[in-house]
Amino acid sequence: MYWSLEVDRTFGRVGSISVNYVGEREVHDFLSRNVNAPLPGTYDAANPASAKYPLGSSQAVYQFASDGIAKGQQVTVLASLRPNAKSRLYARYWFQQENGDTSGATNFPSNEYDLGADYGRATDNHRHRLYAGGSYELPLGVSLNPTLVVGSGAPFNLTTGTDLNGDTIYNDRPAFATDLSRPSVVQTAFGNFDAEPIAGQKIVPRNYAMGPGYAVLFASASRTFGIGPKKSLPAAAGRPGAKSDAPYSLRFGVEAQNVLNHVNRGLPVGVLDSPLFGKSISLNPMFNAANQAANRVVTLTTTFSF
Numbered sequence: 001m002y003w004s005l006e007v008d009r010t011f012g013r014v015g016s017i018s019v020n021y022v023g024e025r026e027v028h029d030f031l032s033r034n035v036n037a038p039l040p041g042t043y044d045a046a047n048p049a050s051a052k053y054p055l056g057s058s059q060a061v062y063q064f065a066s067d068g069i070a071k072g073q074q075v076t077v078l079a080s081l082r083p084n085a086k087s088r089l090y091a092r093y094w095f096q097q098e099n100g101d102t103s104g105a106t107n108f109p110s111n112e113y114d115l116g117a118d119y120g121r122a123t124d125n126h127r128h129r130l131y132a133g134g135s136y137e138l139p140l141g142v143s144l145n146p147t148l149v150v151g152s153g154a155p156f157n158l159t160t161g162t163d164l165n166g167d168t169i170y171n172d173r174p175a176f177a178t179d180l181s182r183p184s185v186v187q188t189a190f191g192n193f194d195a196e197p198i199a200g201q202k203i204v205p206r207n208y209a210m211g212p213g214y215a216v217l218f219a220s221a222s223r224t225f226g227i228g229p230k231k232s233l234p235a236a237a238g239r240p241g242a243k244s245d246a247p248y249s250l251r252f253g254v255e256a257q258n259v260l261n262h263v264n265r266g267l268p269v270g271v272l273d274s275p276l277f278g279k280s281i282s283l284n285p286m287f288n289a290a291n292q293a294a295n296r297v298v299t300l301t302t303t304f305s306f
Contacts, residue, residue: 001025020076031065032063071098112165143221150213
């Protein structure tokens, strides 16, 4: 269910601004479940044979389900300005807040008997985003189009790397450490966590940690040349025919992704027992989906139109 409210205002021919609010509620979101996970309180990692299963055998039974929920809200502000005939400026800002207990049909809960334990920040919840740019007509017929994209990071999950409840899914989360002398405690830049939670400790919420933000500057420049003789338009009464545009055109352009070569890192590794925990081992896929090996890409283009 969605609902929205929008307010728009124009400033003559110079510019405009609009503010849009969208609210959202979702039920029956898809997820996956092991419907034969050990019953709560019966599984002991030191003695797996102690577990009791609802279907009798210890065989995992995976099923798709539609038990997830989500809710969120988003505010968008769009502004455009055209100070003169040769230039145009625009900016779009998003504020997003979304929570839920599943990340999709292949997402398993950390506790098969308590989906509410996973209710927290949505995986793709980038709280702030800004797109700003424009187009400019420079001398000699050159067209310039820069775009700046900046945003806050996305949340990511912290897991122990072990199966603490016997459901065969390695997505169990640690607890906030209450005794730093325990050998199971891991001290990190995100906080101190106990990878083997004990009674009385609070489990870390889903997507508790925040990944790095991003900033990318895109730019393109081009110039078009007319080719071929101009055609004469039909003459008006008492007037000679005017000349139309050239029948062909040749366009030369250059496009640059991440002009400043800023490194936009992907989400860090969130598995506590990994030697790479807390490190980003990839580039942000929002800008490097086509070529994960490249940080800055410059493309030259030539287009012939006829």
